Amino acid sequence: MLFDLSMLSLCIWVPIMGGAWVIFAGSRVPASAARKDALLIAIVTLALSLLLWRDFDNGIAAMQFVQRAAWIAPFDIFYHIGIDGIALPLILLTTFTTVLCVLAGWESITDRVNQYMGAFLILEGLMIGVFSSLDAILFYMFWEAMLIPMFLIIGIWGGPQRVYATIKFFLYTFLGSVFMLVALLYLYQQTNDSFAIRDMHEVMLTLPEQKWIFVAFLLAFAVKVPMWPVHTWLPDAHVEAPTGGSVILAAVMLKMGGYGFIRFSLPITPDASASFDGMMIALSLIAVVYIGFVALAQEDMKKLIAYSSISHMGFVTLGFFAAFQIFDNTGDWVDSVMGLEGGMVQMISHGFISAALFLCVGVMYDRLHSRQISDYGGVANTMPKFAAFMMLFAMANVGLPGTSGFVGELLVILSVFKASFWYAFFAGMTLILGAAYTLGMYKRVIFGEVKHAAVNALQDISGRETTILVALAVMVLVLGLWPAPLLDMMHASVEQLVEHLAHSKIP
Amino acid sequence: MIDLGSIIPEATLLALTCGVLLIDVYRGQGSNAVTFWAAIISVLVVLSQMAVYFPDGSTIVFSGAIKLDAMGTVLKAFVLVLVLLSFFYARDYFDKKREQVSEYYILSLFATIGMLVLISANSLLTVYLGLELLSLSLYSMVAMRRDSPASAEAAMKYFILGALASGMLLYGISILYGVSGTLRLDELVTHTDVTGPERTLMVFGLVFVIVGIAFKLGVVPFHMWLPDVYHGAATPVTLFIGTAPKIAAFAMAIRLLADGLQGLAEEWAAMLIILSVLSMGIGNVVAIAQTNIKRMLAYSTIAHMGFMLLGIITARNSGYAASMFYVIVYALMSMGAFGTVILLSRQITEADDIVDFSGLSTRSPWFGFIMLVLMFSMAGVPPFAGFWAKWYVLKEVIAAGHVWLAGLAVFFSIIGAYYYLRIVKVMYFDPANDSRPLEASEDMKLVLSVNGLAIFAVGILPGALMSICVIVTIPYSG
Numbered sequence: 001m002l003f004d005l006s007m008l009s010l011c012i013w014v015p016i017m018g019g020a021w022v023i024f025a026g027s028r029v030p031a032s033a034a035r036k037d038a039l040l041i042a043i044v045t046l047a048l049s050l051l052l053w054r055d056f057d058n059g060i061a062a063m064q065f066v067q068r069a070a071w072i073a074p075f076d077i078f079y080h081i082g083i084d085g086i087a088l089p090l091i092l093l094t095t096f097t098t099v100l101c102v103l104a105g106w107e108s109i110t111d112r113v114n115q116y117m118g119a120f121l122i123l124e125g126l127m128i129g130v131f132s133s134l135d136a137i138l139f140y141m142f143w144e145a146m147l148i149p150m151f152l153i154i155g156i157w158g159g160p161q162r163v164y165a166t167i168k169f170f171l172y173t174f175l176g177s178v179f180m181l182v183a184l185l186y187l188y189q190q191t192n193d194s195f196a197i198r199d200m201h202e203v204m205l206t207l208p209e210q211k212w213i214f215v216a217f218l219l220a221f222a223v224k225v226p227m228w229p230v231h232t233w234l235p236d237a238h239v240e241a242p243t244g245g246s247v248i249l250a251a252v253m254l255k256m257g258g259y260g261f262i263r264f265s266l267p268i269t270p271d272a273s274a275s276f277d278g279m280m281i282a283l284s285l286i287a288v289v290y291i292g293f294v295a296l297a298q299e300d301m302k303k304l305i306a307y308s309s310i311s312h313m314g315f316v317t318l319g320f321f322a323a324f325q326i327f328d329n330t331g332d333w334v335d336s337v338m339g340l341e342g343g344m345v346q347m348i349s350h351g352f353i354s355a356a357l358f359l360c361v362g363v364m365y366d367r368l369h370s371r372q373i374s375d376y377g378g379v380a381n382t383m384p385k386f387a388a389f390m391m392l393f394a395m396a397n398v399g400l401p402g403t404s405g406f407v408g409e410l411l412v413i414l415s416v417f418k419a420s421f422w423y424a425f426f427a428g429m430t431l432i433l434g435a436a437y438t439l440g441m442y443k444r445v446i447f448g449e450v451k452h453a454a455v456n457a458l459q460d461i462s463g464r465e466t467t468i469l470v471a472l473a474v475m476v477l478v479l480g481l482w483p484a485p486l487l488d489m490m491h492a493s494v495e496q497l498v499e500h501l502a503h504s505k506i507p
Numbered sequence: 508m509i510d511l512g513s514i515i516p517e518a519t520l521l522a523l524t525c526g527v528l529l530i531d532v533y534r535g536q537g538s539n540a541v542t543f544w545a546a547i548i549s550v551l552v553v554l555s556q557m558a559v560y561f562p563d564g565s566t567i568v569f570s571g572a573i574k575l576d577a578m579g580t581v582l583k584a585f586v587l588v589l590v591l592l593s594f595f596y597a598r599d600y601f602d603k604k605r606e607q608v609s610e611y612y613i614l615s616l617f618a619t620i621g622m623l624v625l626i627s628a629n630s631l632l633t634v635y636l637g638l639e640l641l642s643l644s645l646y647s648m649v650a651m652r653r654d655s656p657a658s659a660e661a662a663m664k665y666f667i668l669g670a671l672a673s674g675m676l677l678y679g680i681s682i683l684y685g686v687s688g689t690l691r692l693d694e695l696v697t698h699t700d701v702t703g704p705e706r707t708l709m710v711f712g713l714v715f716v717i718v719g720i721a722f723k724l725g726v727v728p729f730h731m732w733l734p735d736v737y738h739g740a741a742t743p744v745t746l747f748i749g750t751a752p753k754i755a756a757f758a759m760a761i762r763l764l765a766d767g768l769q770g771l772a773e774e775w776a777a778m779l780i781i782l783s784v785l786s787m788g789i790g791n792v793v794a795i796a797q798t799n800i801k802r803m804l805a806y807s808t809i810a811h812m813g814f815m816l817l818g819i820i821t822a823r824n825s826g827y828a829a830s831m832f833y834v835i836v837y838a839l840m841s842m843g844a845f846g847t848v849i850l851l852s853r854q855i856t857e858a859d860d861i862v863d864f865s866g867l868s869t870r871s872p873w874f875g876f877i878m879l880v881l882m883f884s885m886a887g888v889p890p891f892a893g894f895w896a897k898w899y900v901l902k903e904v905i906a907a908g909h910v911w912l913a914g915l916a917v918f919f920s921i922i923g924a925y926y927y928l929r930i931v932k933v934m935y936f937d938p939a940n941d942s943r944p945l946e947a948s949e950d951m952k953l954v955l956s957v958n959g960l961a962i963f964a965v966g967i968l969p970g971a972l973m974s975i976c977v978i979v980t981i982p983y984s985g
Contacts, residue, residue: 027872072970074977075902115872137898141889148883151928155936163936167928174888174924178917181898185905185913 019121026114038117061496085493101244165240176223183216204507210272224257238306243362250354280321287314292433319343325419342411349404378450404479513568523549546612574629578979597743599951618644622755661739672722679715692767699770727785737805746845772822786813787919821907824983866939877959892965
């Protein structure tokens with residue numbers, strides 16, 4: 001045995017190995033068997049991640065479930081994994097979403113089913129790997145490898161413009177990542193030949209060095225979030241991807257960017273982050289407000305939700321980067337902690353809500369094969385149960401109190417208020433814009449008269465679809481009404497991060 | 508002192524090659540399987556000698572003409588392995604074409620002798636001798652497809668440009684000899700600390716030596732022959748040219764520049780930076796416009812060799828190790844890619860247009876996957892070996908303080924990713940335009956699978972190969 005398999009390692013490798021097995025063994029068995037195997041593996045992984053949660057100690061800020069084994073001996077690269085309160089919620093989100101993705105592709109995917117299911121499982125393992133890597137090179141390996149299954153998922157099972165969308169997606173994210181690699185290699189020199197992320201956190205760097213490194217990281221993470229103006233790959237990728245692809249992209253992949261900021265940019269280059277925070281806040285607010293207006297103009301439901309995602313992710317970066325100005329104004333880091341936690345909650349909450357909305361569009365698309373708002377109208381007449389679920393998710397997207405969307409946005413707005421009234425003002429505009437585009441779409445699709453005969457023939461949601469939507473509805477409501485478990489989970493780690501930010505790294 | 512014991516592998520290979528030639532002459536009409544197996548056995552015998560005669564430390568023998576060291580022996584072993592594998596690919600191709608081309612194996616063996624000599628050279632003349640034996644064999648191999656005008660044109664171009672480059676190299680050698688009074692690289696290096704006009708003269712000679720190396724590697728602006736030769740030659744010949752000789756060319760660069768001219772490192776590094784950046788730029792950009800996969804891979808070679816040079820530019824042992832790792836990994840990837848072209852070819856038709864790859868993932872999921880691995884590896888996406896090759900070179904370039912050069916290199920890699928993705932796109936996203944089953948022998952399929960999986964395995968656990976590269980380049984540490 002190369003190393004002892006820990007619970008965390010199992011979370012990474014069970015889906016990867018299982019996915020490979022589904023692909024290779026699945027070519028000989030009928031598609032239904034491949035589906036069942038994939039669902040089983042996804043559920044096992046979810047169970048494993050829940051076991052992680054059970055054994056996780058909220059009181060400890062440091063990494064837990066740490067495992068370290070020599071990997072590439074000549075250069076001190078380790079198979080070094082572990083999780084803290086920032087990574088664990090994202091891992092739980094990943095395992096939960098993957099189960100839904102497998103279910104979402106149950107009937108709509110009929111071509112090369114085993115490869116589709118296998119690709120999702122491998123993707124899941126790689127994403128968990130990203131969230132749990134403590135070695136920068138291991139992190140980069142998972143980060144980049146993740147592009148391959150996603151590239152294939154969009155390219156093989158996507159819509160008519162899938163090739164354009166997937167190549168754009170790949171090149172955009174590849175472009176960002178390679179500069180991060182250069183930054184990591186540079187940090188390796190500065191830390192006296194260590195790729196441990198922990199050591200990179202501690203290393204002293206001059207301000208110009210930090211600024212260059214910050215920019216390299218920014219390219220990688222801003223593309224993933226995505227921040228304005230490098231967001232243009234996202235609407236294309238979302239529109240063309242199959243439902244499951246859109247879900248995993250919105251629910252988990254975008255969070256990689258936020259996670260990168262919190263794990264790399266902020267702690268490694270705190271002084272550069274502080275000096276660039278004005279720009280970061282401006283870009284976040286542009287995303288919130290301008291992209292909100294862009295969403296208003298969309299006629300394609302998936303595109304609308306994609307733009308809504310960009311707008312909501314603006315809150316995440318806003319919450320992260322307002323920390324320094326909040327401190328300058330209040331002289332206390334308490335509100336900065338709230339901003340960071342708000343950003344984190346927003347990431348998790350957006351994971352559920354965007355997944356739910358994309359699944360809702362998927363439900364309609366499976367029936368009518370159209371994503372155009374104008375092709376629908378009066379869906380409530382034939383699909384009442386579906387209309388009720390979608391109502392809940394639309395309200396959550398707007399940020400209605402009682403849903404998870406409210407918690408994150410409220411925390412961020414409250415904290416940035418301490419930085420500047422105007423930040424809070426512009427951020428608050430999302431409540432109006434979000435309501436306008438989300439409810440506008442909802443009204444035109446669900447209510448009104450039935451304009452098309454096809455809508456009359458719609459079947460309401462099946463048991464499988466109900467299961468998916470109920471699961472998401474429960475999460476959205478639980479997180480909205482009782483976010484304490486999530487906040488407790490991350491609190492110690494976020495406080496430690498903020499404490500780290502308070503100290504300049506300039507020698 | 509003439510120490511024949513020190514050249515046993517080369518001498519054995521020469522004797523065995525002559526034996527194979529005789530066997531082929533007397534085998535009569537019909538199948539040339541006996542020639543094929545004789546060639547395989549010859550390579551295996553010499554490969555086993557590499558293990559038996561593994562040198563401890565580096566010694567200079569044969570009146571100063573030959574240097575035996577660990578790096579040379581490891582490189583020779585890789586050359587032999589690549590040659591061995593290329594024979595399997597070639598046999599499958601010629602069997603499909605119903606051709607009995609024994610010359611391929613014999614000329615390959617002669618080229619291999621040239622490579623072995625080149626790799627262990629410690630004298631400017633040995634370098635030249637090895638290079639010429641290698642090149643002349645390659646010229647004839649390119650011309651082997653007698654009835655093809657493209658092949659004849661390619662051979663002609665290759666020969667004329669190659670002769671010109673050899674002439675330049677010889678001119679550079681004569682200048683270096685004139686300044687230093689020695690042909691031995693280990694003595695030449697002690698003269699490289701000269702100053703004044705002598706140094707100017709030496710740098711003048713260095714320029715021509717660089718031209719010789721650059722031509723052999725095929726880096727811009729000495730790359731003109733490469734696309735035509737890759738395109739015009741029969742695919743197994745392209746496969747041969749694109750793999751083992753790259754390792755020999757790397758060895759030639761290390762022997763000439765690091766062994767012989769280390770004192771001029773500042774000058775040659777500056778020249779190589781220009782060649783490297785131009786290669787990565789032009790190679791990657793022009794590859795995008797290609798519709799023929801052999802031409803595309805030719806431009807990709809140019810870009811890869813430019814990237815590989817970055818390690819040599821650092822002018823220190825850790826950088827040489829990175830370049831060595833790169834060139835070995837590149838040769839393996841290149842072999843797999845051309846191997847896939849052979850896999851798809853048929854008796855009448857070649858499969859060297861990119862559209863011929865369409866729908867490969869549905870026609871043959873396994874070989875579609877192998878090609879996917881190869882393409883992502885060439886693009887430098889983890890977890891495949893090509894990523895580590897790029898990673899290692901970038902790490903050394905940054906360690907040497909050229910952060911901007913690393914930035915430029917990754918920028919060109921992004922451009923490069925596009926055309927590799929296009930192959931994946933054609934294989935995975937486009938419908939197949941040819942539903943006939945693949946025509947390939949089982950052993951060739953096995954070799955190709957092993958080749959692709961090796962890229963995967965090195966990608967997951969690159970440590971062993973990296974350690975080898977680090978250890979064998981330690982003598983260059985100062």
